[in-house]
Amino acid sequence: MKENKIMKGNDKSKIMKSYAGVLLFIALFIGVVTLFPERKEIIVNESLKYFIEMLLIIPAVMLSIGLFSVWVSKEQTSRYLGKESGLKGAAISIIIGSLPTGPLYMAFPIASSLLKKGASMLNIVVFLGACACLKIPQGIVELKFMGLEFMILRWSFSIILIILMGYLIERVVDVKGDIAPNIK
Amino acid sequence: MIGAAFITSLTMIGFTSLPLEIKEFGIKFTVLRNISSFAAAILIAVAIGVLL
Numbered sequence: 001m002k003e004n005k006i007m008k009g010n011d012k013s014k015i016m017k018s019y020a021g022v023l024l025f026i027a028l029f030i031g032v033v034t035l036f037p038e039r040k041e042i043i044v045n046e047s048l049k050y051f052i053e054m055l056l057i058i059p060a061v062m063l064s065i066g067l068f069s070v071w072v073s074k075e076q077t078s079r080y081l082g083k084e085s086g087l088k089g090a091a092i093s094i095i096i097g098s099l100p101t102g103p104l105y106m107a108f109p110i111a112s113s114l115l116k117k118g119a120s121m122l123n124i125v126v127f128l129g130a131c132a133c134l135k136i137p138q139g140i141v142e143l144k145f146m147g148l149e150f151m152i153l154r155w156s157f158s159i160i161l162i163i164l165m166g167y168l169i170e171r172v173v174d175v176k177g178d179i180a181p182n183i184k
Numbered sequence: 185m186i187g188a189a190f191i192t193s194l195t196m197i198g199f200t201s202l203p204l205e206i207k208e209f210g211i212k213f214t215v216l217r218n219i220s221s222f223a224a225a226i227l228i229a230v231a232i233g234v235l236l
Contacts, residue, residue: 104195104198105200105204108204108208109208111209112209125217128217132195132221133191142191146187149236150187150188150232153231153232154191157231157232161227162224164224165217165221168216169213169216169220173213178210178212179210
């Protein structure tokens with residue numbers, strides 16, 4: 001999708017823009033390495049770690065988004081996650097979000113494909129929120145380090161506030177006007 | 185209390201993924217979601233600080 005957009009635009013500034021982050025990173029890397037040569041190993045190791053993480057996760061996520069868009073119909077999505085789904089829809093979004101699906105940056109493409117399929121804004125926000133702070137693998141670590149009481153309190157407050165956030169954003173953001181231009 | 189604020193804001197506000205979020209959902213949604221996440225993080229922290 002990204003490549004198509006670049007091809008369609010067909011001007012150099014757009015291509016430059018999509019590589020701006022990489023160029024900035026390279027410039028920063030050269031700058032830091034010349035100033036602090038002893039840091040080079042840490043930087044290379046960490047970058048490599050994240051690069052491998054992305055390589056492992058992105059194909060799986062893209063594949064599941066593809067299968068989702070073929071197998072799950074629009075009616076099903078809007079029935080379970082649409083405007084009329086109510087608290088049941090929010091509960092489903094929290095359960096999907098807390099499944100171990102990788103870091104937050106992988107949740108955005110998933111959320112946008114859900115939105116395309118007719119999920120409501122409330123459920124999208126709830127899904128993103130749950131994906132960010134109610135992950136099951138993260139919860140296990142939290143339980144170990146912070147204790148059960150802390151975890152139960154934080155999870156229950158998070159669930160309440162995420163749903164509130166969803167209501168708020170659903171009222172303010174208009175799917176057609178504010179988001180539709182970004183979804184193609 | 186500080187731990188709760190840290191965990192919640194750390195995970196909910198994706199600073200590095202902001203460009204991606206803007207690309208997928210537009211600037212208005214992104215700003216709103218991140219600001220309200222920040223507010224939620226502070227609220228959760230205060231609530232846990234009072235209760236624990």
